Amino acid sequence: MRRDVLRLAGLLLLIALAGCGGEADSPLDTAAGQGAAKPVYGDTYIEALQGNISGLIPNVLTDGPSFEVAGMLYNGLVKYDKDLNLVGELAESWQYSRDCLDLTFKLRRNVQWHDHTPFTAADVVFTYDTMVNPKTPTAYGGDFKAVESVDAVDPYTVHVRYKHPNAKALQSWSIWMLPKHLLESYAREGKLREAPQNRSDPVGTGPYKFKEWKAGEKVVLVANPDYFDGRPYISRIVYRIIPSSATTFLELKAKGVDGAKLTALQFKRQTEYPAFRKAYNKYQYAANVYVYLGMNLRDARFADRRVRQAFAHAINKRELIEGVRLGLAREATGPYKPGTWQYNPNVHQYPYDPGKARALLAEAGWNDKNADGILTRNGVPFKFDLLLAQGSDEGRKVAEIIQASLKDIGVQVEIRVIEWAALLKEYIKKRNFEAVILAWGITPDPDQYDIWHSSKTSPDELNRIGYANPEVDELLEKGRSTCVEADRKKYYDRLQEVLADDQPIVFLYFRDGLPVVSSRIRGIVPSPIGINYNFNEWFVPLNLHRYTAG
């Protein structure tokens, strides 16, 4: 199950974003009653989740549904606000030393765990110790590698010392804080996954408390009346686990759920009738995922940059977005999302131009000598296998359009669909591929050292295509080792220029997130990060309450 679009995207990593991130939110239905009304408490909000959650302690998990639920239960010291700037959450304020090596947090004093124990600096130190404990099975320990020490100066002051300046230092403290008084013994043994709090009664500091989790069926949360930022208006959240997107859609029609994510087809073609538009508001924002065509640069044919540039010219991205996503995606010119501070729009573009593509290939020595429509060099025809993961309709369409586009310029593509686990293990990790359709989930921070740096090419590392460019290496190193944003901007602007010229992969598009929420829910303010960031302020006017809520 769980595997359609997500299969291609893998597991999105949206720490502290509660499952949403985005740019240029355009509410399609501004008129549908998002107007002013006095917020009231009560009612239940029912959201459809596509996959079962795998646990309740997010620090040791990796799947999107778990993060979405955990985002309501836990807080970090900092979080991203609606414009993707870091602001304090459990931390009231923080201060960097001038050399970027010392970071001091002042914590809020009115924060309680769900069991009414006060939240203090000891919990912060505990969470850090847990994340860096080599026995903890967490995918995010690497964020704290540059830390030299973390100390509780007093119960409400935490001092962090870094070994070297680290651009992502502040962001790493958006990690979910864990309660020391409950989890210490499990964390020491590296057994957080086995802790009972991973299965029931998790204790966090967040706006909602855990009520119940019926595996594969639903997760129920209730409002935390003692939340430090004020009690949330909606009293209960029910996450219903519905694997099939067709079923989710019918549940929307029958008003069995209040919020869900639509597919492009549903968004564009099946929800435009008046009754649906009256009952729901649709939203659209660029999600943190982009789809790309990766080529193995160890292959002599793809090592030639002109070949990659030719492919970029041969693929009509606009047509691709129209055909695959019905227009619900944004062209990617590089690895950053348009609209973010790190995005650089002034890079080399590759407009659709098959003539230019053919010319570039000819320059690289690929000619159609016998006029049979297939390019050859030294008598060898240009053909390769394009791999993609099974179960993704989107991936298949992308592959087919690319196949047709490349055929136009005389390159033969065989499409091979392979189950995800096998694709990863047998082809991608062994670097045993020619070309592949994949997606990258990106973080709000621009550091992408692990993907582009030439040192990151061993089987388990992420520079899968084998990209190596000394200038890129240097930019990545500089970009991650300063805490001055203006400097970082310079490095990442240049990085995008180089990547655009090099086209180590053909950047295709950023997919749009397409959430839909019942129109009885008010207080939603779409913003670049998505819609979920201010969930605590959502409410239902009294006359529209639908459910009893405890």
Next chain:
Amino acid sequence: MLGYALRRLILAIPLLVGITFVSFLVIHLAPGEPTDMQSDESSTRSDAKVRQLLVETYGLDKPLHVQYWNWVKRLVRLDFGRSFSPDARPVLQKIAERLPITLLLNIVELAIIVMLAIPIGVLSATRQYSTFDKITTVFVFVGFATPDFWLALMLMILFGVQLGWLPISGLRSPTWEYLAFWRQQWDFVGHLVLPILVATFGGLAGFSRYMRQSMLEVVRQDYIQSARAKGLSEGVVIGKHALRNALLPIVTVLGLSLPGLIGGSVIVESIFAIPGMGQLMVQAVFERDYPVIMGNLVIVATLTLVANLIADLTYSLVDPRIRVAARRGRR
């Protein structure tokens, strides 16, 4: 009789060992590893160290025969191990929380199928080529040809969206906690109607065909002729003499469908969002969750062997010829 059953049971042990060994081998040979599925492979933040840690935790670095031996050692103490999925829960617990709903659905479904298929089969056999027979034949072909998921969606649109009579998916309404006791039961039953309807439709087609075929063969037999010649009423001839014999093959088919009772239907469960065994298994396979896959396999294999045994024993109970043959064979 008892000796025969015992012998069969003892023989089943090496068979079970063989089945688990081959399954263990095949699952581990399948490309992809559980650790790959847990280290966030499509994110820019994947961390290779976690993978190493998990490999050691799960003992995946040991040779395959050692892994198998460790697994068997635990199994004889009825310890199925813990799931590799990040919830790290005991396999038996995971299966136990999913089993009741799957069993309930399948037993009800099987009961309905048997109750409907037998009369339909008998009627269409005794009235061969009648209008009734022709209608059921058409029905059977439609039943075979209709994809589960399509039928499910159509029924959901009709009863859930258009008419609003039945809930679309899940097991309970969101307001379930606030309902009175009998209303809760009613709500639960309402949620089961569509899934059972869909699951029954396909099964009914096959079963009624078996019954018809079996009945057709029996009514041609000489002893039916002589029963009629004795002057017995048609009801007694069909209902007693013919039906009993015609049910024999059905016993086998029923016996073989016993293990299927715990393996939920993936399609029906996914479409109706029912958290049953089918979903658990498919997810385990995608995640390469070896302990869960093996745990489920052991249970299914055991049940299959037991069901075979029961079917054979029942056979000898209902059919005297087999009893006699078994006794002669032993001499």
